[in-house]
Structures are given as structure tokens and as C-alpha cells.
Amino acid sequence: MEVQYEIQGGDFSTAGQASSEIKKLLKQFNIDPQIVRRIAIALFEAEVNVVAHAYKGIMKADIEPESIRVIVEDEGPGIEDIEKAMEEGFSTASEAVRQMGFGAGMGLPNIKKNVDEMILTSVPGRGTCLKMKVLF
Amino acid sequence: MKQYTYTHAIQIDADKCIGCSHCMRVCPTEAIRIDGGHARIQSVRCVDCGECFRVCPQRAIYVKDDGLASVKSSGYRIALVPSIFIGQFPSDYSATRILEAVRQIGFDDVFEVEQAVDMVKSEYRHLENEIDQRPAITSFCPAVVRLIQVLYPSLTDQIIRLKAPHDIAALYLRKSKERQGIPPSEIYIYYITPCAAKIVAARDPVAEKESPIDGTIDMKIIYNLVSKIIREDKSSGLHKSYANMSPDSVCWSLSGTEKKYFSGRSLAIDGMNNVIEFLDKLESGQLAHIDFLEMRACDQGCAGGILCPCNRFLAVERLEQRQKKLEKLKLQNEGKVTNMLFEFSEELHRELQIDAVEPREGLQLDEDMGKALQKMKHIKKLMTFLPGFDCGACGAPSCRALAEDIAQDRASISYCVFVQRVMEKNYKLSPEQSFSVIEKIWGQNRLNKYTDENES
Numbered sequence: 358m359e360v361q362y363e364i365q366g367g368d369f370s371t372a373g374q375a376s377s378e379i380k381k382l383l384k385q386f387n388i389d390p391q392i393v394r395r396i397a398i399a400l401f402e403a404e405v406n407v408v409a410h411a412y413k414g415i416m417k418a419d420i421e422p423e424s425i426r427v428i429v430e431d432e433g434p435g436i437e438d439i440e441k442a443m444e445e446g447f448s449t450a451s452e453a454v455r456q457m458g459f460g461a462g463m464g465l466p467n468i469k470k471n472v473d474e475m476i477l478t479s480v481p482g483r484g485t486c487l488k489m490k491v492l493f
Numbered sequence: 494m495k496q497y498t499y500t501h502a503i504q505i506d507a508d509k510c511i512g513c514s515h516c517m518r519v520c521p522t523e524a525i526r527i528d529g530g531h532a533r534i535q536s537v538r539c540v541d542c543g544e545c546f547r548v549c550p551q552r553a554i555y556v557k558d559d560g561l562a563s564v565k566s567s568g569y570r571i572a573l574v575p576s577i578f579i580g581q582f583p584s585d586y587s588a589t590r591i592l593e594a595v596r597q598i599g600f601d602d603v604f605e606v607e608q609a610v611d612m613v614k615s616e617y618r619h620l621e622n623e624i625d626q627r628p629a630i631t632s633f634c635p636a637v638v639r640l641i642q643v644l645y646p647s648l649t650d651q652i653i654r655l656k657a658p659h660d661i662a663a664l665y666l667r668k669s670k671e672r673q674g675i676p677p678s679e680i681y682i683y684y685i686t687p688c689a690a691k692i693v694a695a696r697d698p699v700a701e702k703e704s705p706i707d708g709t710i711d712m713k714i715i716y717n718l719v720s721k722i723i724r725e726d727k728s729s730g731l732h733k734s735y736a737n738m739s740p741d742s743v744c745w746s747l748s749g750t751e752k753k754y755f756s757g758r759s760l761a762i763d764g765m766n767n768v769i770e771f772l773d774k775l776e777s778g779q780l781a782h783i784d785f786l787e788m789r790a791c792d793q794g795c796a797g798g799i800l801c802p803c804n805r806f807l808a809v810e811r812l813e814q815r816q817k818k819l820e821k822l823k824l825q826n827e828g829k830v831t832n833m834l835f836e837f838s839e840e841l842h843r844e845l846q847i848d849a850v851e852p853r854e855g856l857q858l859d860e861d862m863g864k865a866l867q868k869m870k871h872i873k874k875l876m877t878f879l880p881g882f883d884c885g886a887c888g889a890p891s892c893r894a895l896a897e898d899i900a901q902d903r904a905s906i907s908y909c910v911f912v913q914r915v916m917e918k919n920y921k922l923s924p925e926q927s928f929s930v931i932e933k934i935w936g937q938n939r940l941n942k943y944t945d946e947n948e949s
Contacts (some may be wrong), residue, residue: 358870377777385858386865390647397647398778420869422862493862 358421361410364407364414366433367394372408375416376400379427396425396491399471402464403429403487409451409454410434424473424492435481443469443477497537499697500697501852502556502689503543507531509553512936516545516554517890521765522643522855522866525608526898527888527893530936538855540639541689542765542790543799544545551790559663559708564599564629568679571666572715573598573659575705576607576743577687577795579815580808581716586816590940594722600683601668609661610742611832616655617754617846626651628760628775628783629670635694636790637768642699645772646852654847656729657699658745659684663705664754664844667835681707685715687746687798690790712800733822740819740821743785744812746795748787764792868900875899879909886910888934908934926935 360382362375382396384390400416407408407414411433418427436442444451445466469475510531517525519534524538525545532545533551551902564570572595579588608939620629630651632638641648656664670680684695684706695706744750746782752759760783763769768788774780790795796805796812812892823830834841858872859865872893879892887908889895898904906912907922907930931940 358866360873373777373779377773380777382869384646384856385869386862387854387857387860388862390649390852394647394776394778397776403776415612420866422866427931 359417361415364404364411364416364429364431365409366410366414366431369408372405373401374404376404379416379418383425383455386420386493392491393493394428395471397490399468399491400427400429402468402488403427406464406485406487407431407433409450414484422493424490427489429487429489430484431486432484435483435485436477436479437481438475439479441486446491494701499537500693500694501534501536501538501541502558502696503534503539503541503653504557505532505534506553506555511551511553512939513550514885515781515889516890517549517550517888518885519544519548519889521640521769523856523894525889525890526894526903527885527934529933530939533792535855537853538643538691540636540643540848542636542640542766543689546689546799556692556711558686558711559683561599561710561714563708564683564710568681568910569602569670569675570600570681570683571602571604571670572596572598572710573604573606573662573666573682573684573716573810575659575685575746575795575810576605576714576815577746577798578685578712578800578806579605579710579743580714580796580811581801581803582719582723582811584811584814585729587732588722589728590720590728593730594719595685597722597806598715598718602670604662604666605738606659606662606684608738608741608832609658609665610745610839611739611830612661612665612834612841612845613655613658613745614739614742614754615838616842620653621756625655628757628758628786629653630786631788632850633787634690635691635699635750636688636690636765637691637788638699639693639809639853640765640768640790642850642853643855644769645776646856647776648721648772649850649852652699652730652850654849656845656847659691659695660698660701660705661845662834665837666734667705668837668840669833670871681711681908683708684713685710687712687795687801689753689799691798695900698847699823700850715801716802722738734884735826736819736822738819738832740816740823741817743815746789747809748789752787753786755787757838758782759785759787761787761789763789763797765790768781792807813858855943858897870895871900875906878906878912880911882911884910907929 383393411431414431416429422428441447443465473492476488479485512527512530514527522538524535525532533575579591582591596603632655633654635864686692688708692709695704695709698704742751748763752761762768793805858868875896881892883891887895913927
């Protein structure tokens with residue numbers, strides 16, 4: 358089953374709505390609650406990345422009997438150096454974003470920790486695409 | 494699907510219930526539906542928070558306690574009284590006076606629950622460093638514990654595995670009375686409860702094999718009897734000469750005291766909607782670096798309990814006054830508190846742990862993932878036709894809840910009054926059929942009040 362939600366860049370006040378909606382759906386299945394929790398955390402981090410760095414984005418989730426696949430695609434500045442972006446503590450977030458409590462450089466490593474598969478691709482100047490998979 | 498039975502104190506009197514749906518609209522877990530003219534509660538989802546009880550205009554929702562009749566006619570009978578009960582009476586009466594009046598009703602002994610709070614505080618000092626699942630959530634409020642089991646299953650392992658004060662107090666009483674030579678089989682403990690959830694907690698505790706409490710009594714009943722006694726004899730009563738518990742323990746059941754006993758970032762959250770809003774964010778991973786959550790389902794904590802007759806703000810103020818009095822006594826005794834419970838602290842310490850709290854399956858569409866996915870797709874499709882008004886005329890609290898009920902074969906699309914109009918227009922449903930659908934939900938005689946004659 359597929360669902361998709363739009364994410365507005367820069368709108369920190371509503372950040373988390375898309376991931377929360379997907380979490381709500383997952384709670385209705387017989388999935389280990391701790392797996393649902395891991396997915397929720399990964400999706401929230403991914404959503405915040407779009408809000409903090411991109412102009413706009415979309416979160417698409419496909420729920421299947423054994424797994425969930427989620428694609429988070431955005432239009433934005435993209436990532437210059439993906440390897441570097443995956444390092445804990447590395448962040449390009451602006452001072453304003455850090456003031457709001459985001460941009461600690463833990464987002465991508467935290468996503469990696471919580472999902473079973475993760476593919477991050479980006480075209481600098483165009484946008485970023487994050488694909489994640491979690492097995493139930 | 495696994496079938497569990499859940500004990501509940503919240504009940505509906507079908508003779509009084511007119512199916513007005515006020516309760517259905519406020520239930521935080523969407524556990525209520527209107528069917529056959531009456532409200533019905535789904536056992537797996539009900540957390541006994543009592544929000545429905547507060548809004549019922551017919552007083553058809555009641556709280557089933559064990560009652561005074563359950564108190565044995567012989568044996569050693571002890572009443573466990575929460576501090577909030579004492580806060581129901583003007584400060585002119587001493588706590589000793591109020592407790593004595595409770596004893597006069599027909600108990601051999603009375604004990605204030607909050608004395609056991611001192612034990613919880615000392616447990617927190619040990620536990621603090623051992624808990625790595627943060628934030629730790631207090632097990633104090635049984636409605637919150639059950640809410641987490643139903644709506645936030647991934648957070649159940651963050652609930653602190655510690656007995657609630659009423660349980661600890663009951664354990665202490667059994668031990669100390671036994672030492673005094675009273676046979677264990679002769680000791681009966683009755684808990685005067687401020688809410689429905691505490692009744693359920695005493696009757697059927699979560700993550701504990703059995704309860705040390707023999708019966709529960711609605712606080713209002715004891716309030717009425719004590720009020721009568723103190724009206725007839727207006728003496729203010731004796732005052733204690735020492736503090737029998739640490740002063741702020743009397744305010745533990747309110748909001749904001751418990752959080753002070755867990756170091757780091759601790760938050761106190763009271764009121765069902767506030768608790769839900771916070772847990773939702775927490776479960777989504779939106780909140781980090783919080784160490785402790787003190788949560789109370791009722792606004793102002795137990796002062797807002799549904800069985801507390803007195804205004805909650807007055808009760809809070811009285812308990813604060815009492816805390817000050819105890820602080821004075823403590824000062825007079827060189828800062829010493831004499832809490833008898835600590836004579837048994839080592840023995841109690843060994844018995845205070847509870848098992849892990851398990852989630853309930855209240856939200857699950859189906860145990861089988863494939864079937865659940867089919868149902869979810871059906872719900873998604875239904876949501877595209879339903880109006881999204883959440884009018885409740887279908888007997889479900891929201892369009893989404895109706896869609897779920899349809900997917901679960903518990904309702905039909907024709908329950909929606911908007912869909913009915915379209916079906917009638919397209920000759921899919923006759924006016925008689927749609928009338929019978931409404932009668933099925935709202936009851937046979939519900940619509941008889943209206944006739945063409947009384948229109949003019």
C-alpha cells in the first residue's frame with residue numbers, strides 16, 4: 358500500500374507531520390512496536406533534513422507484508438560530499454537552524470542506525486533522494 | 494487473534510443511557526460506539542480514564558467499586574486513604590481528625606497512602622543510574638500506563654518497573670500487622686480511590702501477579718460519611734507532634750512534585766490531552782534528551798480525579814498548606830521525619846519491582862499482515878467517500894473510526910448519513926431501509942418523538 362505526503366522546506370513548525378502520519382498507519386499492523394519506533398525516528402530525521410535544507414520535498418512510503426520502503430525526495434541544494442555528510446557531527450546547517458535545536462549532524466547517521474537499508478543519492482544544486490527499507 | 498480480558502471500573506447503565514454520544518466524542522482512545530441506542534465500550538481500548546464519566550449528561554456512566562458492602566464484618570480491616578481525600582475537607586480539620594472519622598465508619602485502622610511515597614523516592618535514587626531507556630515514565634497513574642499500552646505500544650518499556658504507592662503501602666501494612674501478631678488471613682485492606690483507573694489498578698494490576706488490596710471503595714461514599722461525622726462533632730481534632738512522612742509527599746499525586754525526584758531534565762504533564770500530545774511527539778522521535786516524565790491523566794493530578802467531590806484547585810491548595818504544616822513539624826524535630834515504613838525498607842525493597850508492561854493490541858486491524866494491509870487499503874478508499882465532518886451520526890466518533898469499523902465488518906457504509914442521501918437518490922436504498930439503519934444505531938424509539946403533527 359502506498360501513501361505520500363508533501364514536506365514544506367523551512368516550515369519547522371509543522372516538521373514531523375508526514376512521519377507521524379506514517380507511524381500512525383504502522384501502529385495498526387501486527388509489527389513489533391520497537392520496529393515501528395525505529396521507523397518513526399528515521400522518518401522524522403529524514404523529514405527534518407528536508408525542512409532544514411531543501412525548498413520542498415515529498416515522502417513516499419510503500420507498506421508491504423514483510424517490509425516498508427520509503428523514499429524522501431527533495432528539491433534543494435543537494436549534498437556535495439555524501440561520505441562526509443554521513444559522519445557523526447558533520448552538518449552544513451545554518452546558525453539559525455542550529456538555534457532551533459536542529460543541525461547537530463546526527464540526522465543521517467541516526468537514520469542509518471535505525472533502518473535496514475539506506476541509499477542516499479544527490480545532485481548538487483538540484484536535490485537529494487534518500488531511499489530506506491526496514492524489514493518487519 | 495489473541496483474546497485477553499480486561500477489567501474495567503467504568504460501566505454504562507443501559508437503563509439510563511440515551512445514546513446521546515457525548516462520551517463517544519471525548520474518549521481519547523475512540524473506544525466508544527453508539528449501537529442500538531446505547532453507548533458501548535470496547536474493552537481492549539478502554540483505559541478507565543473517566544473522560545466519558547465527566548461529560549455524561551444522564552449520569553448513565555458509573556464507576557464500579559467493590560463498595561462498603563465488601564468490607565468484612567470481622568478480621569483486621571484497614572482503610573488505605575490517599576492524601577487527596579484529606580484535601581477534600583477544609584484545613585480547619587486536622588488530617589488526624591479526618592482519618593479518625595474514616596476509622597469510625599467501620600475500620601480497625603487507617604493508613605495514609607502517601608507515606609509509601611518516601612519509599613518511592615528512595616527507590617528513584619537507586620534506579621536513576623540503572624535506567625538507560627530515556628525518558629523514564631512514572632508508573633504512578635494507572636490511566637497513563639494503560640493509555641501507553643493501547644496507543645503507544647513502543648513506549649511500554651520506558652515505564653518505570655516500580656509499584657505504585659498504594660501497592661507499597663498495602664505491602665507494608667501486611668508486613669507490619671503480621672509482626673504485631675495478626676494472622677495474614679485476617680488482614681483486609683480497602684483502598685479509598687479517587688478515580689476509576691486506581692480501582693482497576695487495585696483489582697487487576699498491570700505487570701503484577703496479584704494485588705495486595707482486598708477491595709476498593711469510591712471516595713465519594715467515604716466523603717459523604719465523613720462529612721456527616723465531622724458535621725455532628727465539629728472538633729478540629731488532634732494534631733501530630735512529628736512529621737510521619739516527608740512533607741512534599743502529600744503533594745505527590747498532584748502535578749509537579751514527583752518530577753523533582755529524578756535528576757536531569759524532568760517534565761510534569763497533567764491532563765489527558767496534554768499527555769497524549771506529548772507521548773505522540775515522543776513516539777515519533779521528535780523529542781530527545783529528556784530523562785523523566787511525570788504524567789497524570791487528570792488535570793491537576795489526582796485532585797482532578799473523577800471521584801473527588803471537592804474543587805480540584807481548592808484541594809491542591811489544602812495539600813500545599815498541609816505540606817507547610819509538615820515542614821514545620823519536621824523543623825521542630827531537628828529536621829527528622831519518622832516514617833514507620835522504613836522499618837521494613839529492606840524487605841519492601843525486594844518486592845517493589847513489577848514485570849515489564851506489555852502493549853495491548855487495541856489498534857491492530859488484523860494479526861495477519863496481509864489481511865491487515867487489505868483492510869488498510871479498504872479504509873483508505875472509504876476515506877475518499879466519507880465527508881470528513883466527524884459528525885458522529887453513524888455512531889462512531891470520526892469518519893476514520895467508521896471506516897475502520899466497516900473494514901472490520903462492524904458497520905456498513907450506509908451508516909453514514911451523507912452516503913445514505915446519495916444512495917437514496919440513486920435508488921440503492923429505500924427511505925424505509927435508511928430509517929431502519931438509523932434505528933439500528935440510535936435505537937428503536939429514538940425517532941418517535943418527532944411526528945408531522947407536532948411540527949405545527
